[in-house]
Amino acid sequence: MRNYEVTIIVDPVLSGDEVKSTVEAYIDLIKQHDCEIVHKGEMGLRQLAYSIKKKHSGFYFCIEFRGESPALIDKMELSLKRDERILRFLTVSLDKFGVKFNEDRRNGLIGKAKRVKEEAPKEAPVAIKEVPKVVIPDLPEEILLEEE
Amino acid sequence: MASRDDIKFLSNPKIGQKRDKYCRFKKFGIKYIDYKDSDFLLQFINEQGKLLPRRITGNSLKYQRKVATAVKRARHLAILPFVADGLK
Numbered sequence: 001m002r003n004y005e006v007t008i009i010v011d012p013v014l015s016g017d018e019v020k021s022t023v024e025a026y027i028d029l030i031k032q033h034d035c036e037i038v039h040k041g042e043m044g045l046r047q048l049a050y051s052i053k054k055k056h057s058g059f060y061f062c063i064e065f066r067g068e069s070p071a072l073i074d075k076m077e078l079s080l081k082r083d084e085r086i087l088r089f090l091t092v093s094l095d096k097f098g099v100k101f102n103e104d105r106r107n108g109l110i111g112k113a114k115r116v117k118e119e120a121p122k123e124a125p126v127a128i129k130e131v132p133k134v135v136i137p138d139l140p141e142e143i144l145l146e147e148e
Numbered sequence: 149m150a151s152r153d154d155i156k157f158l159s160n161p162k163i164g165q166k167r168d169k170y171c172r173f174k175k176f177g178i179k180y181i182d183y184k185d186s187d188f189l190l191q192f193i194n195e196q197g198k199l200l201p202r203r204i205t206g207n208s209l210k211y212q213r214k215v216a217t218a219v220k221r222a223r224h225l226a227i228l229p230f231v232a233d234g235l236k
């Protein structure tokens with residue numbers, strides 16, 4: 001059994017439903033290959049650090065899955081590459097620490113504890129990072145206009 | 149002539165001292181570095197977005213390699229910039 005994590009940046013020009021269906025298509029592909037979805041993370045609309053395909057923002061999704069199908073990775077990466085709705089993607093195989101880290105973070109163990117521990121010796125503890133929650137169905141209209 | 153005790157305070161006695169560096173990953177038992185956490189990775193790059201050397205961050209070689217990989221992954225995903233000016 002191997003653990004993988006694929007992070008996808010989806011085009012922000014798409015409507016909320018289109019973004020969802022894009023991601024669901026890849027989740028179905030993973031499921032078809034007898035892989036188990038461990039977690040489906042949504043990081044929401046984020047500003048890109050540099051422009052990709054003339055876009056300055058993108059919807060980040062992170063899918064963690066477990067399985068034994070090397071053919072899946074090839075197939076998935078090929079279709080991600082051909083997909084015009086995808087700005088960027090990255091597939092990473094997770095080691096045991098990575099799996100544990102993701103699990104702990106989902107349970108809320110990491111984030112607070114880690115930050116307080118690390119920041120304490122340096123300066124005042126920095127406010128805990130909040131993952132910007134963007135509800136996909138209400139895509140702000142100005143973004144749509146800007147990108148077109 | 150100034151006595152020995154006066155001379156002692158003419159220069160800052162703390163100047164020559166070095167602060168002990170340590171590897172924060174070893175010290176706090178962090179085993180995995182998340183490439184999606186831009187705030188955390190910002191501690192290991194300079195204003196231009198370049199990786200800081202080990203002699204400044206104090207990371208052990210094992211974790212410096214992991215930091216480097218995480219930063220490179222974050223750059224690919226546009227979480228961190230490849231080139232920047234005044235990042236901090």
